[in-house]
Amino acid sequence: MPKVTLKDIAREVGLSPTSVSLVLNNRPCRVSEENRRRIKEVARRKHYIPNQIARSLVMQQSHSFGLVVPNIQSRYFASLANNLEILCREKGYLLLITNSVGSSESDTELVRLLVNRGVDGIFLVVSDEFTTDRELIDDLTQLPVPLVMVDRFLDGVSRDRVRYDNELGGYLATDHLLGHGHRRVACIINPESNTGRLRLAGYRRALDEHGIPFDPGLVFESDYYIPDAWQAAEGLLATDATAAFASSDNIALGLLKRVYEHGMRVPDDLSVVSYDNSAADSLFEPALTSIEQNVPAIAGVAVEMMLARVGEHADDAEYAPPVERMLTPRLVEKDSVRAL
Template identity: 30%
Template sequence: MKKLTISQIANLAGVSKATVSRVLNGYPHISPEIREKVQAVIQETGFQRNNVARLLASNRSNIIGLVIPSGAKAVFTDPYFPAVTQGITQFCNQNQLTLALFVFHSEDEGMDTIKNILTAGLVDGLVITADRKDDYFIPRLIEHQMPFVVLGRPEKNIQDISYVDTDNVGGAYMATKHLLELGHRRIGIVACNTNSAGDDRYKGYLQALEEYDIDTNPCLIAYGDFSLNSGYEATRRLIPEKPDAIFVSSDTMALGGLQALREVGLTVPDDIAIVGYDDLPPAVQAGPPLTTVRQPIEKSGLLAAEILMGILDEEITPPHQVVLPNQLIIRASSGAT
């Protein structure tokens, strides 16, 4: 099974290369007979066009890149990343795109890689997972006119950038309000200020408290970095302040928090109620019966890819911005993990 070229197909079908190319690309004005003949030959021979040549000639590769600046180490400990990838690959497979994965382990690496991406001309566009560290390369993307869409809320130039975010403010607001409605008044938070999702969740927490005329108590605020350990540590710091409930801004941290509570013999939710924030895929969620805010991570990924493709096909004019709603999943928190 040798690799066929477009010329051979042209010969077999008795037409020119140009015509084969047009059929391949779905050009509208081709006589039905010719189109069918060419398609028949393609079918029989199992011909697949060489995408590299196509790219060189047309400047379109059908490769999109997923950029993950893992300055936030947590990227690899929390399951956000696999879920996003899942969504994007699904879209790619359905639309004959191939996905290039760019993971930076440091800022320097990031700059190098971005430079390569930009000049090598391999990808048509990028999906970028948002991070406080965006700043250093997003401007270069813009400057080079590389199409991209951000997953999450970008830090700067927000009005000019396409993104798919999830309603973190609203989600945290729901979570906190839920605790308030349950009658809790000393509600702590394990927050995170290393990314915009963390910021927004903090904001939602404040919003709910404000609505209930409760002053924020600095002692009830502890910071983590989305990792399990940091959740454990932050919760330990909170315990002496005797909160009756804690909103933990990620499930991974909430797991750490549960452990901290268990160590000192506190029961969830009787002693302390806990609401997490969904960074776990469904299969793992099923484990801890933790009340949590569910965000549609997979869908975000898929949507981001879809929007990117829309932009590339000039069916969408950027900036295009979407904020997906979250959902409060109430579970009987037994305190077990």
């Protein structure tokens, strides 16, 4: 079946292709309501599909956004990508999802690639919040399209940003364990990320409020990958800790794998509070008490920020100051913590 064009519709309704194009793209034009109705009825009947490339050239918009995440295998980032894609599609935008594999150099490469592909804006979860990569920082500062930093921020880049309160999350997790009578609480953390450092700060604040001295011998380092956490967990299990704060679900899964290999059980031998509250813990018994970062909520705020920059009031928004939002995590209590 030959593709229906604007000229085909225009010929049938007796109007110019320009008028038909303006009506179908909801642009202002001097066309009567009756003719508008006829144009849309003919377009539906003939199954007209707009040429998005031509439309983009005319309107100088591609109706697409880009997303850069550092680890698409992470349950949290996979869920974030999924929620962003759904919300963007509902608003008429295609989301191009890319994976930097935790590399600042890849962040730079992918941001440039997305801009060259003509996206109208970029959502970015940076790989390294402490990067000194001037190339990346300069690129983001001078980016010709709107940028929303999600979950992780880069100091020195003045753009819209949204994340959860990581310090509060670390505090809530540790306070919950201390509130159940545990006094030797270990944690597995990623100190190479600002996210990890903030969660560690929350861990230390909870210890201080409960009058318990901070013991660096109970802090173990791990990247946000299950094998790294599995290695770190060996040192943790050699301590006298009765509880552990695992600062991501992937870290918690690595810890649980090591715990079960030692013939131990949660929470009988070790109480655990995780972070992210993803669906991963549904594979394990008992279900993990966890700090929830509501992914649909942060995705919704990120899309709202983006649309404020590219919507019908984009010209006004272009010069508006950057917006920062800090969302509040919550503890979801399940079955992985026992009282001493």
